[in-house]
Amino acid sequence: MSVDAKMHVLICGGGVIGASTAYFLARRDVSSTVIERAGIACAASGKSGGFLALDWCDGTALEALARRSFALHAQLAEEIGGDWAYRRMTTYAGFAARAGRRSAGGGYHLNWIDDDVSLTQRLGGQQTTAQVHPGRFTQALMHAAQPHAALRLGRVSGIVREGERVTGVDVDGETVTGDAVVIAMGPWSILAAAWLPLPAVFGLKGHSLVFDTGADVPAEALFLDYREESGAAHAPEVFPRADGTTYVCAISSESPVPLDPGAVVPDEGAIERLEAICARLSPVLARSPILARQACFRPVTRDGLPLIGRLPGLANAYVATGHSVWGILNAPATGEAMAELIIDGSARTVDLASFDPARMRPAAAPRVRNA
Template sequence: MSDSNRVVVIGGGVIGAASAYHLAKAGRAVTVVDRAGFGAGCSHANCGYVCPSHVLPLAAPGALWATLKTMFARNSPVKVRPGVVLRDLGWFLNFARRCKRSHMMAAGVAIRGLLVSSRGLYDDLIRDEHLECEWQTKGLLFVFRSHHAMDHYAETDRLLRDEFETPARRLDGAALAALEPALRPGLAGGWRYEGDAHLKPDRLMAEFRRVLTGLGVEIREHCPVAGLIRRGDRAAGVITIGGEIPAADVVFATGACTPQLRAELGCRVPIQPGKGYSITFPRPAGGPVNPMIFEEDRVAVTPFHDNLRVGSTMEFAGYDDRLNRDRLAYLTDTAAAYLKVMPTGPADDEWWGWRPMTPDGLPIIGRTPALANVWLAAGHNMLGLSMAPATGKLIAELVTGTKPHLDPTPYAPTRF
């Protein structure tokens, strides 16, 4: 295909891969470039949830005070460094303004659209492209230690059931133990979202590479972008350390690093890196069979065929690229408090990644205000894997001028 039909997708994570897939299926020539390896960022070792249950944004009533308290807590699932707040005060003030029910509900509607669309698109993608990525439709179990927290969550369940058509099944003590014998006795219970699913992220990205290559997509790794070739209000191509790539359209799927590309984008992108962690072990005998979130402690556990992954936490520490072993210890100590059996040998993988957090909890999807053929697909908060197929489809629709399957207005870059 000619360069007049080429789209350059900057970013080889799950959002970039899904965008490249749908663009290629729409008949466009596609080149994916990434400054590191394809699938090496937040798409590598997250917990793998595809979760329509995660409708509500982080910015919710009470979230501000809970977040502020973490500055002084020795160990908590969310950590905020005071220096980061001072340096990026505008982001945190914007977040604070969003911690109202009206904002939460509006964001929830837009989040749900992407989640529900992606859940169906994953079924199609896995069937049509024969993806081998450990796809499992076992739902997602929210587990509670205390009866107070268990009963309090009933209010959230009622909200999700009545306003977002996302009900859970309540499992009190004995029912929870019957469903998941790997849990310690004495837990209060759980809530199970049966429409959720999970997969192994690194396997998904390997399969995406296979499918994209088969569609003729060019993938350039270890190829940092130095800028755009500009002609008036359009980009004529992308400048990389490996040379120039002509392009009819450019898509930035650059996750938490997007604010560092402000000069190229010509607009402000309010994304804050929220550092998440995971640790992956060989799967132990007697370990859990269901993916679970220990909601009071915000720790997640995902069983894969050969591994057990423990992940989550949120650390607002700027672009700190160090692995904080205290956060890994928090994950394993918390999991051990819930599970009868924990792995005893060395870990297969210890990992961290920057989640692209926006103050309103919504991703940024759409045309940049400064350049007519440059598009953003970033800021998916903690739900990049869950939202990727719908985001990729929406980007392809916007780029090709096809009627979008979702209203793109709530995700527009111009909302900031």
């Protein structure tokens, strides 16, 4: 199929995946409406780490998607206006000893980290690891998609079909019409399983803090093992950002995903525990003001791979979700491939076969509303 100048795509969900799809459609002069319930990047796409790695998915089905995305992140930072704090990083792994037990002394010493933290491995350098501020990146993609992409604030509550074709999306009791629909609602994509043949998508909760650490903390990312006094094990990730903040996430839970993305709040006690962990990891974190105490859900599938592709039995309905811990990294190549799939009928830049939604059975029998 050649580019249809009149084609208009409805993208359900204004996270990084929806925004990236809108951006890459816009690059091909295809217009879209992004339908978002609560606000662009209001969920995981605004509250995640934004860490990027070139080769950490090597040897898995994600390898090509991640490598293409890592390159696109660098390219987009040059091509698109706006500042989303893209920068390269040096990345270390290590562990924090229990209080009172000094660690054996690690291979690397960073002067902003507590002496009880041993950094035993260098996981990546400036060529292979990087970061973005994920919320600002998502906003920049939406902005760069103008004037081709419109934002419609509202709750997607159904799909309108004519046989094998989707003709519209129900938004707050009104039907918005379009030529194709993309489900990109992160963990809320499961709602669409009531209307479309979509495999199950779940949400896994993570907690995070953002510290005002100032400009003194260098571009050094940390992946740590940490054991609380209770024996509970955690894997805090620490990302100092170019804007003078430092992001730390840890403490996952399987708390249920609320229907309203705006109603996501931290689990009781989780933030206090995370603050205690941070105070032990670094004297800089211990004395810095906290700007955000937050939680969000990452979208996951049964086999751990994203769902990226056309839905079985439908001519013009697509899904792009389930990116788990690599959604910010893999958003650019996902958006690019989605645009190719929708416009050209197949993706050229990345082979999407491993992500085909038809590989798993639908979560529920869709309830169909005909036009």
